[in-house]
Amino acid sequence: MKYVLEIENVSKFFNGLVAIDDLTIKVKPGQIYGIIGPNGAGKTTLFNCVTGIYTPEKGKIKYKGEDITGMSADKIAQRGVLRTFQNIRLFHEMSVAENIVAGCHTKSQQKWYHSIIHTPFQKADELKQWKKVEELMKFFNLSQFAETPTKDLPYGAQRKVEMARALAAEPELLILDEPAAGLNENETIELTGMIRKISEMGIGIMMIEHDMEMVMSLTDYITVINFGKEISQGEPSFVQDDPRVIEAYIGSDDEDEDE
Ligand SMILES: Nc1ncnc2c1ncn2[C@@H]1O[C@H](COP(=O)(O)OP(=O)(O)OP(=O)(O)O)[C@@H](O)[C@H]1O
Ligand SMILES: [Mg+2]
CATH class of the missing domain: 3.40.50.300 (P-loop containing nucleotide triphosphate hydrolases)
Structure with missing residues (x-):
């Protein structure tokens, strides 16, 4: 290509x-x-x-x-094709980790019925997602903010969360x-x-x-x-x-x- x-x-x-x-x-x-x-x-x-x-x-x-x-x-x-915005767009009440997880869903392999019957497939998928989120937080030096709502973060960190969320979708x-x-x-x-x-x-x-x-x-x-x-x-x-x-x-x- x-x-x-x-x-x-x-x-x-x-x-x-x-x-x-x-x-x-x-x-x-x-x-x-x-x-x-x-x-x-x-x-x-x-x-x-x-x-x-x-x-x-x-x-x-x-x-x-x-x-x-x-x-x-x-x-x-x-x-x-993933993007960030000129004016940051995040789920402000949600934590850094939750915002990044939201990015994973663009790419998730899950089918709707997996979330109803909680198949092993879904568990494995979730585990993979959390590992990815952890890696992304480490990459962007955001690990200490994992549980912090993004509205409480300094501006620079918010920009990084937005980028991490985009990358979560691979x-x-x-x-x-x-x-x-x-x-x-x-x-x-x-x-x-x-x-x-x-x-x-x-x-x-x-x-x-x-x-x-x-x-x-x-x-x-x-x-x-x-x-x-x-x-x-x-x-x-x-x-x-x-x-x-x-x-x-x-x-x-x-x-x-x-x-
Ligand atoms: N939805 C819209 N409806 C009408 N005009 C629009 C719309 N979006 C952008 N424009 C106009 O198109 C032109 C280009 O705007 P754009 O936002 O793409 O500029 P930009 O290069 O990103 O500027 P900046 O550096 O200020 O962000 C401007 O004249 C703007 O007013
Ligand atoms: Mg612009």
Whole structure:
């Protein structure tokens, strides 16, 4: 499998206004792919198209070669595309461990009748799940918070719980919408290391991030979006020095689109 995700000429409109304009992006397994651009550029909208929250009006989205364009968000998650949100979404009254267990259910082998008759199959499945949850808590340094309701956690820890929950579903593509937003410098460094390790497991990662230092040091490849359109694509070193990118970030009245 060459690409875990192929976004081909995708466009999305809201009330006739273009939010995503003919984007093509291909993510390889184990690759960390950055999506950057000014506020309102269409980054989250793109992620919403990939995860089935929106259906694009034009173009095609393929996951592991399968066309998932217009498929429901549930089905896309079951296939192995998992995400975190720009504004953290957790079950705030539930503990860290319970939140992560909830993530396992996307992938659970259980049938409805197993939970009624409590088969040995269900017991084995549950045991496996708890082991996975323990491992994930260890990986994210969350073990000491296992029983803590997530609403009582510091913000940085909440971000990690959300990521752990997504990983519990055993994704092959992990989609992160501003994972470092609201984190301090040390937390950002910790998270950067964790994201790198996740990619080393072979999981493709697509992330939106405004922290340029993090993006430039962590990602393998970047697409820069402005007004829904690609303005640059390439390795971090290329994108960083691209005059079109610098112009978009500084903001220019000049609509110079000769290149
Ligand atoms: N459900 C919607 N209905 C109408 N317009 C929308 C909807 N969702 C997003 N938009 C518009 O689409 C454009 C892109 O928004 P989007 O949230 O994708 O930007 P973004 O790049 O994620 O920005 P930020 O960096 O601020 O998160 C904006 O103009 C936004 O107002
Ligand atoms: Mg956004």
